Amino acid sequence: MAIIKLSAIERRRLSAFVTCLVIAVFAWLFTSLSNPYRYTVKQVITFRNAPLRRAFHPLQSDTIDAVVQGTGWQMLVNKMNDEQRPVSIDLHTLDNKSFIVLNTQLKQINLAKDLNHQIIAFTPDTLFFDFSNRMTKRVPVQLVSKINYQKQFAQSDNVKIQPDYVTISGPAEVLARINSWKTDSVKLTGVNESYSSRVALLPAREGNLDILPKTVIVNIPIDEFTEKTMEIPVRLINNHNYYDVKVFPQKVKVTFTTSLTNYPDASEDDFEAVADLDKWRINGYNALPVKITRLPSYGKVVKIEPQNIDFIVKK
Incomplete structure (x- = not known):
């Protein structure tokens, strides 16, 4: 196999050429990624300001495609990161409508975002909802806990939860499946005294459910x-x-x-x-x-x- 032998001057010229080529490629890449682009990302929908007198059920998925304006660097990061970022949708107009036009809330949604990472449009741009009569139901609170006690210590009496019932409101068919409501998990290690604290209730996974109150006081006697x-x-x-x-x-x-x-x-x-x-x-x-x-x-x-x-x- 033939071996090309280069003189010292030719090797220096080749090294300089390769260095310039690499610098040129990086400069072109940096310039290209600094330019603005439009790209699509998946985003999760969350709801706020739900109507008080109407129970609703979304007729589409809880994720939507958002067309985003950003730099090439931001697009590259989004492609590498699959985490779905929530978009909060205001539902106050559902009191007299059965749909929400997302593009009318773009300004409000973008206020919480980076100025260089703005949403241009949504697909679909309209969310439709099914409505039914809103009902209420009282269910007992269920404490979720994982407690590790110090040696010779243990729970000495019944757990007291105040209030021990919560009121949930929403569609009748959803309420029929709910017989209790869980708290956030209380995790304690090496416990040697009674526990008393305010504990949050788990949030509703359905956007058309309201839970009152949002927190309870939990007392666990330990002796x-x-x-x-x-x-x-x-x-x-x-x-x-x-x-x-x-x-x-x-x-x-x-x-x-x-x-x-x-x-x-x-x-x-x-x-x-x-x-x-x-x-x-x-x-x-x-x-x-x-x-x-x-x-x-x-x-x-x-x-x-x-x-x-x-x-x-x-x-």
């Missing part, structure tokens, strides 16, 4: 837990034939966890321990297992001594 042992009498159940049955022992020791706040108030009246005679009558058990069917709220049984009791049946 330190410890163990306590008590003797609980055993009650016999399912003695259908009214046998004369004697159980041994008549009480069992129950070790359970309880919050420090409730520790002094825990009594045997808070518990129910049962033994099922059907375990003998049907299954032939020689000893009856003891089951705790009632205990203080948020307490947990650690152990029962003994777990099984003896019995004598006199027919």
